[in-house]
Amino acid sequence: MNKKVLRLEIFGFIFTCAIGTLMHFVFEWSENNPIVGLFCPINESVFEHLxxxxxxxxxxxxIEAIKLSQDKFNVYTAKLIGITSGMLITLAVFYIxxxxxxxxxEVVNIASFFIGIMFAYIISYNIINYSKGKGLINGISFALLIIIAIIFIxxxxxxxxxxxFLDLKTQTYGITKQH
Known part of the structure; x- marks a missing residue:
């Protein structure tokens, strides 16, 4: 067990839980700033909550990639698999x-968020901790993480x-509130 990786994953879990929870309110706090809406939920749809x-x-x-830059870990690969798994687990708990x-x-919706985060970090920890090497797969994984961010936007x-994508409260879609 690599204590440095474990510590980073625990801090990452806490960071993601705290910032993710705050993000639920940031779009409204920003008076519906469309730039903020690209990264924070703009409505109550399942998609936006991811x-x-x-x-x-x-x-x-x-942050973790910088902290582990001297080590030979597949950080981006681990994180890509972790976040993909975490989002799928969140969706599975929610829809099941x-x-x-x-x-x-509402309690299940909230729990699915934290369960997804927990699994994302458990999975990424195990991959980081037990894999070595940097290279093409890490570069491809980095690119895929950026592509996922672009897809969200x-x-x-x-x-x-x-x-x-439907906001169940307003029965609208997207930042422009299309019906």
Missing amino acids: KMLFFPYLIWTF SAGMFGRYF FFTLSPAHIPF
């Missing part, structure tokens, strides 16, 4: 509970009109 997990995790990924009970429970501006 930003609360993704962007703080991405910031921590860059909604399917089981026929409705959404794109779908904030141009959401597909499917339930995943």
